[in-house]
Amino acid sequence: MTAWSDRVRTGWRGRSFKRAPDTSALEDLEGQARALRAELERARRELQTFASSVVHELRTPLSALSGEIELALLRDRAPAAYREALGRIADRVSELIELTTDLTLYGMRGQDAPGPSSHASLAVSLARLAERFGPPAMTGVTIGTDAPDVSIPGDQQALTRGLTLLVEHAIRHRQPEGSVRLRVTAPDGAASDPRAVTLVIDTSPPRFPGRTWRHLEASGETEDTVNTSGLFRLRTAARLLQLCGVTLRVHSSKESDAVHLLLHRAPTETGGLR
Amino acid sequence: MRVLVVEDDPATRDLLVRRLEEELFRADAVADGVAAEARVDSGTFDVIVLDVVLPGHDGFSVCRRLRTRGVDTPILMLTGRQALHDRVRGLDVGADDFLAKPFAFEELLARLRALTRRGRTRTLDAVLRLGPLELDQHARVVRLNDAVVTVTATEYRLLEFLLLHAETPVARGQLAGHVWGDRADYKSNVIDVYISYLRKKLKPAGSPVIRTVRNVGYTLTRGSDAP
Numbered sequence: 227m228t229a230w231s232d233r234v235r236t237g238w239r240g241r242s243f244k245r246a247p248d249t250s251a252l253e254d255l256e257g258q259a260r261a262l263r264a265e266l267e268r269a270r271r272e273l274q275t276f277a278s279s280v281v282h283e284l285r286t287p288l289s290a291l292s293g294e295i296e297l298a299l300l301r302d303r304a305p306a307a308y309r310e311a312l313g314r315i316a317d318r319v320s321e322l323i324e325l326t327t328d329l330t331l332y333g334m335r336g337q338d339a340p341g342p343s344s345h346a347s348l349a350v351s352l353a354r355l356a357e358r359f360g361p362p363a364m365t366g367v368t369i370g371t372d373a374p375d376v377s378i379p380g381d382q383q384a385l386t387r388g389l390t391l392l393v394e395h396a397i398r399h400r401q402p403e404g405s406v407r408l409r410v411t412a413p414d415g416a417a418s419d420p421r422a423v424t425l426v427i428d429t430s431p432p433r434f435p436g437r438t439w440r441h442l443e444a445s446g447e448t449e450d451t452v453n454t455s456g457l458f459r460l461r462t463a464a465r466l467l468q469l470c471g472v473t474l475r476v477h478s479s480k481e482s483d484a485v486h487l488l489l490h491r492a493p494t495e496t497g498g499l500r
Numbered sequence: 501m502r503v504l505v506v507e508d509d510p511a512t513r514d515l516l517v518r519r520l521e522e523e524l525f526r527a528d529a530v531a532d533g534v535a536a537e538a539r540v541d542s543g544t545f546d547v548i549v550l551d552v553v554l555p556g557h558d559g560f561s562v563c564r565r566l567r568t569r570g571v572d573t574p575i576l577m578l579t580g581r582q583a584l585h586d587r588v589r590g591l592d593v594g595a596d597d598f599l600a601k602p603f604a605f606e607e608l609l610a611r612l613r614a615l616t617r618r619g620r621t622r623t624l625d626a627v628l629r630l631g632p633l634e635l636d637q638h639a640r641v642v643r644l645n646d647a648v649v650t651v652t653a654t655e656y657r658l659l660e661f662l663l664l665h666a667e668t669p670v671a672r673g674q675l676a677g678h679v680w681g682d683r684a685d686y687k688s689n690v691i692d693v694y695i696s697y698l699r700k701k702l703k704p705a706g707s708p709v710i711r712t713v714r715n716v717g718y719t720l721t722r723g724s725d726a727p
Contacts, residue, residue, distance in 0.1 A: 434555065
């Protein structure tokens, strides 16, 4: 073994001598960790909000269902009254089934995008909406079924359900005698895209001017947004339409609150548009 | 008892109104906070049932605004969430009670009765009393000297309101609004007709008396030979 004095004389370094650490790398790592933590916290809040919204959406029809059954059993009633009660109970059950379908479609987010063979027909979706919402003279809801029959990449059920949820939201947020219209409109001049079709859903006059669609584009939940009626359905609509590549923009004026949907036509195998 | 229901879900709103009316409450219903404030301005309610989740402004905002404007009507909030901070927040903005969905309707009724009893020291349970006259709000039964008195739904509501304001004059408009709702015409003689029905049923000696208060309305007082 070499004596310590010999090591010093010969300039022996050995393992006890190390280079000073590179602090810039540590700082980078620290920054990344902070960013990840912030992202994790944001995701946790979003999940909590989603869970709260879903719980509210579930409890509302469940509560109504329970109440209808309780009321029907409260005392003896005429057969016609029981039939009416059963009809209302059936409606609540349908709502719950629709909610579970929405949750299933919602879960499609994050999965692989639909393959090239998956297309949705705009005409088919609009026809289904027209059937669901009935004649405008009775409901005040106009569904423009004269839109060009285009195909867009995506799931048919997701496109139809997304549009349905937006129209239902518009109905809930119109004045009692107001109207809701879904129509094809000319694309914005500067932003026009020959491959796109623009739909507009407008509420006139809106019950809360400027607030009808405010949660469609917002991100970052607060306690106030969680307690807004229809939040879950609105966010579900946005997610479903995103799956079909639809872009959403909100426009508000004193007379109406509107959302513009930009649908991108699917290309054909030969490079044209469907 | 007149209740204002603020609930945006049409099915729940309709169910609450039907159920309350069946329990002989007089229920008005609106779908959002703006309509609720307007309805409170135009009418008098004994209690407000207010959902937390509403379009436009949530239930907490509506409650806070009502309290800021000096509305001291008892408010029971309904929530679809069990979160503790919701309850705390609701109580902080001025709500009197909280109920989570789904709830047993009997519990809602009991809480509404409890809210309307607060501050009225003569009643310790669901029974309103004045001398030998008793009105059981839970069983919806009227007794006079321990004997059941048969009353119609309208007579029940009228008597309940008079008992809740016993010994104080009640205006015809108040009576009409609480018993028949907004559509009532307080100048109509329908009120007088039902008052006369009740007077006939309260005839036995010692019974409380419904006195006419000139230019005002009526008041229910202890009988002249009551102890």
